Amino acid sequence: MSPRLAEGGLVGPSRRSFFKAIAAGGAGLALNDVVDPRRVRAAAAGTKLKDAREVRTACNFCSCGCGIICHVKGGELVHLDGDPDHVINQGALCSKGAAMQATHSASWRVQKPLYRAPGGDGWQAISWDEAFDKIAAKIKATRDATWIATDKVGDKEYKANRTDAIAFLGGAQNTNEECYLYAKMARLFGTAYVEHQARL
Numbered sequence: 438m439s440p441r442l443a444e445g446g447l448v449g450p451s452r453r454s455f456f457k458a459i460a461a462g463g464a465g466l467a468l469n470d471v472v473d474p475r476r477v478r479a480a481a482a483g484t485k486l487k488d489a490r491e492v493r494t495a496c497n498f499c500s501c502g503c504g505i506i507c508h509v510k511g512g513e514l515v516h517l518d519g520d521p522d523h524v525i526n527q528g529a530l531c532s533k534g535a536a537m538q539a540t541h542s543a544s545w546r547v548q549k550p551l552y553r554a555p556g557g558d559g560w561q562a563i564s565w566d567e568a569f570d571k572i573a574a575k576i577k578a579t580r581d582a583t584w585i586a587t588d589k590v591g592d593k594e595y596k597a598n599r600t601d602a603i604a605f606l607g608g609a610q611n612t613n614e615e616c617y618l619y620a621k622m623a624r625l626f627g628t629a630y631v632e633h634q635a636r637l
């Protein structure tokens with residue numbers, strides 16, 4: 438695309454300097470040199486993004502955890518872009534991430550916890566509070582039933598205070614702060630099994 442065709446998004450290079458930048462450093466570097474995200478945003482002010490609120494999030498598809506800027510208007514996602522300030526993707530998105538808006542507004546998207554009762558033949562929607570209560574009760578019951586207070590090595594008995602029946606699985610979308618809290622919670626529950634989605 439010629440720099441002149443993308444008015445507002447480019448830092449006014451001549452056609453010659455645009456191609457010179459590409460030849461010098463490869464397409465990725467060249468675009469960094471000539472595209473100014475601030476000007477791109479300014480140009481968006483008169484478009485569908487006018488008055489839209491920016492919300493930063495992470496792509497939910499794979500373990501790369503690319504950063505996304507969502508543009509929200511009246512509670513609806515109207516547009517999304519790769520986050521140019523994100524350390525992982527630096528503004529880029531693959532085809533799945535770029536198409537994430539479709540999953541947001543899909544009519545078949547599951548938006549409530551679904552519960553299948555023992556012996557039941559179908560799923561029923563329950564509230565988040567109900568789901569949290571059920572999960573907490575199951576964790577407590579499992580922990581109590583499988584608690585290992587001590588381990589015996591030879592003739593000696595050592596304190597163990599753990600359960601081998603509970604594991605924690607983190608995801609690439611979790612922030613450092615969330616992971617810190619998850620790890621603490623896992624230790625409090627007494628499990629040593631803490632894994633990450635990206636290693637599976």
Ligand code: SF4
Pocket residue numbers: 496497498499500501502503526529530531532533534535
């Ligand atoms: S944008 Fe693509 S590479 Fe990045 S997290 Fe999403 S699916 Fe993975």
